[in-house]
Amino acid sequence: MTGVGVSAIVVAAGAGVRLRSSTPKALVRIGGKPLVLLALESLAAGGVTKAVVAVPRSDIDDFDNALRAAPLPIRIVPGGATRQESVRLALDSLVTWDVTGSDDDVVLVHDAARPLAPPEVALRVTEAIADGASAAIPVIPVVDTIRALTPAGSVVVDRNTLRAVQTPQGFRKGVLRAAHQLALADEVSGTDDAMLAERAGFNVKLVEGSPAATKITTPHDLAVVRALVEG
Numbered sequence: 001m002t003g004v005g006v007s008a009i010v011v012a013a014g015a016g017v018r019l020r021s022s023t024p025k026a027l028v029r030i031g032g033k034p035l036v037l038l039a040l041e042s043l044a045a046g047g048v049t050k051a052v053v054a055v056p057r058s059d060i061d062d063f064d065n066a067l068r069a070a071p072l073p074i075r076i077v078p079g080g081a082t083r084q085e086s087v088r089l090a091l092d093s094l095v096t097w098d099v100t101g102s103d104d105d106v107v108l109v110h111d112a113a114r115p116l117a118p119p120e121v122a123l124r125v126t127e128a129i130a131d132g133a134s135a136a137i138p139v140i141p142v143v144d145t146i147r148a149l150t151p152a153g154s155v156v157v158d159r160n161t162l163r164a165v166q167t168p169q170g171f172r173k174g175v176l177r178a179a180h181q182l183a184l185a186d187e188v189s190g191t192d193d194a195m196l197a198e199r200a201g202f203n204v205k206l207v208e209g210s211p212a213a214t215k216i217t218t219p220h221d222l223a224v225v226r227a228l229v230e231g
Contacts, residue, residue: 009108012053018218037066047122179197
């Protein structure tokens, strides 16, 4: 993307309650590295040149120490009470940091809990925006049989029409700002930035994700990812 910057917001403010971890989830280590550092390494390999990391306010010093080996320039900011607020606060910080940037620059929003998302996914998302998309998100087919609950019981949903959404999700910076400003003004909440962008009137393009971009939520998820990394 000639002349267009590629930055990232990494959401790492989760407490890890469902993971039953005594430390913030993003600081749990796999292969000797915290999840958040693995996520940043993947983003850097995928073309990201700077990142803002939203972390728990009480753990800023721990994250600062853990990210001294970050492979790209970073800023650490306190996260909010919700994921949506954390992204908005990180975006505000990115805007003040990147004063020479453009609203057409790309911002990738990524979860530290997806540390193994391959660099190719970030590249595909960025390329979709370079080709004209306002926003782009990686998805993978749903492989399980899905049933929807109804008043009469349940029905099978055609999984061929379903896709599971992953991160990093990508946006033109101006699109992401407009989406979050409208959500804040209308007091609308949501955990998915693409949903906020669609609500603001922007189209979202789907690109190929990766089964490797597993989200770590439970101890079982952590065990699976740790086995993949550590053999």
